[in-house]
Amino acid sequence: MQLQQLQYxxxxxxTRHFTRAxxxxxxxxxxxxxxxxxxxxxxxxxxxxxxRGNIALTDAGEALLPLARRILADADxxxxxxxxxxxxxxxxxxxxxxxxxxxxxxxDVLRAFHDRYPGIRLLIxxxxxxxxxxxxxxxxxxxxxxxxxxxxxxxxxxxxxxxREDLVVVSSPESPRPGGGRRAVRVGDLEGERLVMFRHxxxxxxxxxxxxxxxxxxxDFAVEGGEMDAVLGFVRAGLGMAVVPRMVAARSGRGLRVxxxxxxxxxxxxxxxxxxxxxxxxxARELQRMLLER
Numbered sequence: 001m002q003l004q005q006l007q008y009x010x011x012x013x014x015t016r017h018f019t020r021a022x023x024x025x026x027x028x029x030x031x032x033x034x035x036x037x038x039x040x041x042x043x044x045x046x047x048x049x050x051x052r053g054n055i056a057l058t059d060a061g062e063a064l065l066p067l068a069r070r071i072l073a074d075a076d077x078x079x080x081x082x083x084x085x086x087x088x089x090x091x092x093x094x095x096x097x098x099x100x101x102x103x104x105x106x107x108d109v110l111r112a113f114h115d116r117y118p119g120i121r122l123l124i125x126x127x128x129x130x131x132x133x134x135x136x137x138x139x140x141x142x143x144x145x146x147x148x149x150x151x152x153x154x155x156x157x158x159x160x161x162x163x164r165e166d167l168v169v170v171s172s173p174e175s176p177r178p179g180g181g182r183r184a185v186r187v188g189d190l191e192g193e194r195l196v197m198f199r200h201x202x203x204x205x206x207x208x209x210x211x212x213x214x215x216x217x218x219x220d221f222a223v224e225g226g227e228m229d230a231v232l233g234f235v236r237a238g239l240g241m242a243v244v245p246r247m248v249a250a251r252s253g254r255g256l257r258v259x260x261x262x263x264x265x266x267x268x269x270x271x272x273x274x275x276x277x278x279x280x281x282x283x284a285r286e287l288q289r290m291l292l293e294r
Contacts, residue, residue: 001039001042001043002035002039003071003072003075004035005035005036005038005039005042006039006068006071006072007025007072008021008025008027008032008035008036008039009036009039009047009061009064009065009068010065010068010069010072011024011025011032012032012036012048012055013048013057013061013065016054016055016056017055018032018033018036018055036048043060043064045058045060046058046060046061047060047061047064048061084119085281085282085283086282088117088119088120088282088283088286089117089119090119090120091119091120091121091281091282091283092120092121092122092123092283093120093121093122093123093142093143093281093283093284093287094123094125094140094141094142094143094284095122095123095124095125095141095142095143095144095145095284095287096124096125096126096127096131096132096135096136096141096143096144096145096146097124097125097126097132097144097145098126098127098128098129098132098145098146098147098202098203099126099127099202099227099228099229100203100204100228100244100245100247100248101145101270102124102126102228103228103229103247103248103251103252104245104247104248104250104251105145105163105247105270105294106124106145107251108294109287109290109291109294110122110124112290113286113287113290117283117286120283125140125141128201128202128203129146129147129150129203130201131201132144132145132146132273133146133150133154133157133273136157136273136274136275137154137156137157137275139275139278142274142280142281142284143272143273143274143280143284143287143288144272144273144274145162145270145271145272145273145291146159146270146271146273147203147207147268147269147270147271148161148268148269148270148271150273155276156275156276156277157273157274157275157276158273158274158275158276159271159272159273160271160272160273160292161269161270161271162270162271162272162291162292163269163270164267164268164269164270165245165246165247165267165268165269165270166245166246166260166261166265166266166267167204167207167208167243167244167245167246167261167265167266167267167268168243168244168245168246168249168258168259168260168261169185169190169241169242169243169258169259169260169261170232170235170241170242170243170244170249170252170256170257170258170259171235171240171241171242171256171257171259172235172236172237172238172241172255172256172257173255173256173257174238175238175241175257177257177259178190178193178241178259179259182262183259183260184259184260184261184262185259185260185261185262186215186261186262187211187212187214187215187261187266188215188216188217190212190215190219190241190243191212191215191216191217192220193220193240193241194220194221194222194239194240194241195208195219195220195221195222195240195241195242195243196221196222196223196224196226196231196234196235196239196240196241196242197209197219197221197223197224197225197226197231197242198224198225198226198227198228198231198242199224199225199226199227200225203268204243204244204245204268207243207266207268208243208266211243211266221240222234222239222240223239223240228244228248231244232244232248232252232256235256236255236256243261243266245268246258272288272291272292274288
């Protein structure tokens with residue numbers, strides 16, 4: 001049973017005339033008659049009582065007509081739903097990002113995307129790069145913003161570098177300035193300073209600790225284990241200072257002193273990742289384009 005056959009059947013049932021039905025569905029009358037006969041063979045029953053000048057539905061035809069109309073309506077609905085997805089009227093994007101990127105980079109981009117495609121649902125998952133790579137690999141995310149290099153090489157992922165971001169030192173304005181008040185400080189100037197440190201698995205934690213060790217000292221933690229908002233709150237309260245992305249510091253408003261790191265400074269590379277073996281959905285590809293063009 002084919003949708004085309006049901007369409008022809010409904011046309012004949014509604015016009016009660018094979019020639020007029022063929023005109024309605026824009027097909028030659030012999031082709032329409034052949035398809036109706038093929039449908040009757042498939043069902044094992046006549047659908048029409050054929051008499052010269054009079055076409056009537058059999059009992060089988062009467063039973064099939066409402067079902068055929070419903071099937072054709074469902075097919076039209078399916079086509080419409082898919083078309084809306086293709087045209088970005090509806091759908092969803094599952095995006096993973098590190099918490100600092102959710103605070104710094106994403107708000108403006110997501111606002112622009114939502115303004116352009118208000119019917120697309122945005123599902124955001126925060127996590128460290130290691131967790132996000134795992135979620136991508138198992139198909140739970142369409143895209144993820146991760147910090148390079150990845151914690152483990154993953155040939156199943158494609159990454160595109162998005163930006164290289166400076167890190168800065170934030171402290172409370174009521175606390176002594178880091179580095180003796182210099183306009184820019186070195187990582188070595190953080191030796192002996194009390195740091196507010198992110199939880200384990202946080203990319204910024206690993207980067208900061210590695211930089212301190214490269215400078216020859218172990219960092220001293222005043223508080224550790226927080227997410228981005230908690231770390232910034234602890235810094236505002238004067239519990240210590242922290243190393244954070246410049247974009248985060250710029251968006252965090254009052255209550256923070258921002259001190260740049262002297263050259264060569266500290267940086268992190270942000271990349272957009274997706275699975276290599278599966279193309280992202282259309283809506284995700286559009287968000288990807290907006291992120292790359294930001």
